[in-house]
Amino acid sequence: MTDHQRAATPAGSNAGEGLDLDEEVHFPPVENGLDYLVSVVEHLQGDSIDRRDLKYAVVHLQAAVECLLKYRLEVEHWSLVFKNPGEAKRSDLEDGSLTSCTMEQTITRLTDIAGVPITDGEKKRLKQLAQLRNQLQHYGRRHDSTVNRFLIESNAAQVLEFLVRFLDAEVMPHMAPPDWGVAEDLYLIREGLKKIRIYVKARLGRIRPQLEPMKSQTVRCWSCRQFAMIVGVENEARCLYCGEQGSSEGMAMSYTLQLVGVEHIVRNSGRAESPECPTCQAKALVRGARTAAAPDSKVNLCFHCGEATAFEPCGEEKDCVTCLL
Known part of the structure; x- marks a missing residue:
């Protein structure tokens, strides 16, 4: 029920009486x-x-x-x-x-x-x-x-x-074929899912004007899974959909671990960190990021300055985890 x-x-009813x-x-x-x-x-x-x-x-x-x-x-x-x-x-x-x-x-x-x-x-x-x-x-x-x-x-x-x-x-x-109770539950679940989808779509519509001009600096948020996280603005990354935010270095590391893979983290004096950006030198480069501008293509994207370059899986200036395996 x-x-x-x-x-x-x-x-106080006796609906269950006799059962x-x-x-x-x-x-x-x-x-x-x-x-x-x-x-x-x-x-x-x-x-x-x-x-x-x-x-x-x-x-x-x-x-x-x-x-x-x-x-x-x-x-x-x-x-x-x-x-x-x-x-x-x-x-x-x-x-x-x-x-x-x-x-x-x-x-x-x-x-x-x-x-x-x-x-x-x-x-x-x-x-x-x-x-x-x-x-x-x-x-x-x-x-x-x-x-x-x-x-x-x-x-x-x-x-x-x-x-x-x-x-x-x-x-x-x-x-066996669903009885009335199961069929009703399935109907309520499908209808409820439609309403939730509509709400999600409506919220994305409200933030789209902010996201549209920033597509090349917008990545998928690992918390809400929406392409709504803007990087490279005032030394931070922030998701306009769910509010996830943090420093460029910390968010670059989190994005890599959650959505790219540990093989793109480097070791510097035994410490794991994001690679250094060749443009701004911040340790906030993500190798293999996917942006809203081209979600099917990988780029090297700096979460600090927002600069995107052609995807290169491995850097030579530091010990890459992949090379250490």
Whole structure:
């Protein structure tokens, strides 16, 4: 039963009278996952979204991911949902006392054993969601930046899109035709996703006039995944969509680690840092950046001065990590 269905049940009513309590509180994995997803789209709709809405959107989205991905793993073989499949007992699965596999193990087993296609970008977003859920649930906030509606809504839309495709391709084919409750939940999820997409598109439209003249200095933000981070302005990089910002040197390092790869970090006296820009000498050069001006082409882009040059993967003036391997 989803939140909208609970709201339709009067308080103190005897809707559950005569039902076995164990049966009443039983949520099979797919029904459970769909229930969480309905909650996510409910918390992310409307103009007035507060901190509580954001928290539960993240917590419930992660719960939905775990339910649905582990269901598909169980379809492959029930022992695969255990942290250590060699020690799996069917009785532990049935009574819920098992120690289940981590999200990273789940993704690896789905791709390597079940043959489920999950792209590197999707894997990264799923892992980022799990990390954000842990930070919000256990610490109440992220340590590195402010959690806001724009970041969470953008990330949620992308994970929701993945989950809708995952449901269609990997979950529903293994189930009987959906009953009325499942069909209604699927409808609410798809409609909610459309509304979230519309909001994301509207916000991008509002900031487009600022982004348009800066395309050659605009890169994809690793937090919200939008091409909205402007670099090379007043010694900082800042995402106009979600607000992620920092010094040019720090943001160049973060961008490289998150979106390019550690092989483009250099070592200087044993210390990892970004390469030096040949134009301004700041240690804020990103080798292999992709800009909004040409997202399919790599360039060497300085996050300090904004100068872009032809992509060269390796510099000779310092020890490149690639050359040290």
